[in-house]
Amino acid sequence: MMNDINNLINSINHFRDERNWRQFHNPKDLAISISIEAAELLEDFQWKSSESALDSNKENIQEEIADVLIYTLMLCSDLELDVEEIIEEKLKKNGEKYPSN
Amino acid sequence: MMNDINNLINSINHFRDERNWRQFHNPKDLAISISIEAAELLEDFQWKSSESALDSNKENIQEEIADVLIYTLMLCSDLELDVEEIIEEKLKKNGEKYPSN
Amino acid sequence: MMNDINNLINSINHFRDERNWRQFHNPKDLAISISIEAAELLEDFQWKSSESALDSNKENIQEEIADVLIYTLMLCSDLELDVEEIIEEKLKKNGEKYPSN
């Protein structure tokens, strides 16, 4: 049923439609945006251990994770992908590649 | 309540625990993994328009999006972040930065 | 005079012109390519310390570094940037931001 993920996607789509941004959101630029946000998340860990990154940048780490998810869910929405379905399928495929004991 | 996202996170955690992989999953390396998967998604659009990328690579695009989500949800789980909450907070913050008309 | 960097750029341009690839090499897709190659380099360090990455992946690390440089020098060439000049300028600017003692 995926109500909750659909609620999130609705919030995200509402946000961009209020700003009339959907016109810019072609899939290629959304893929670019996901890479950029992923690098901003990684920047919080640059020159640091996980522990010291979390000590000093916890709030920003949380925000950058949210940005990665926002753009990725936008792309799922635009491509009409069912989030639960694509994750379960990928876990199944990974499971065939890396069988558990 | 976030039942469905929690179900997804449970599937993901079950997958890695079956393989005893959680020991490798420190937050810094998970952030690295998100960047790597984001770049693999971007590779499907390299030298192509959005349209021709989707025509030729739709299935792989779907799989790379799933990989980005899997690692990002793992990191949320390990940092005990509530996915719905961090996204709603970030949308609110972005809304203050970019007010709608 | 930058003879040696110019020699390298000449080799790179010769390589792509032999394959008639320059038509695909717009600056935006070259920037995408640099990010993709940088992530492939990073993948050699995923789940590993620097030491164990170098022990197991030294040759591939060298190749991915070369790919990052190849695409970045292509972009310099296409934008008619003088490599030595832009690096010396950036070091000067960084030096103003982070003065040494």
Next chain:
Amino acid sequence: MMNDINNLINSINHFRDERNWRQFHNPKDLAISISIEAAELLEDFQWKSSESALDSNKENIQEEIADVLIYTLMLCSDLELDVEEIIEEKLKKNGEKYPSN
């Protein structure tokens, strides 16, 4: 002989030694830094064509390219890689994979 690339590497090493930064510069974090700078370069092209990106962000594009090169040359220096040699070898390898007509 590679005088000019060596000159550049000397400038870069001088810059970091004046600031006592070499202690932080393990290969894994340098690879992270290359990915971060590559994403900052990519950000100049986000939501834009190559042309409009160059019209509006030319100076910043130049600076981000310099940052990619600075970190990549640092990593070459620390791993004692000969820049000219690794590029020529990679072009040769790519040439075998993609023969010209």
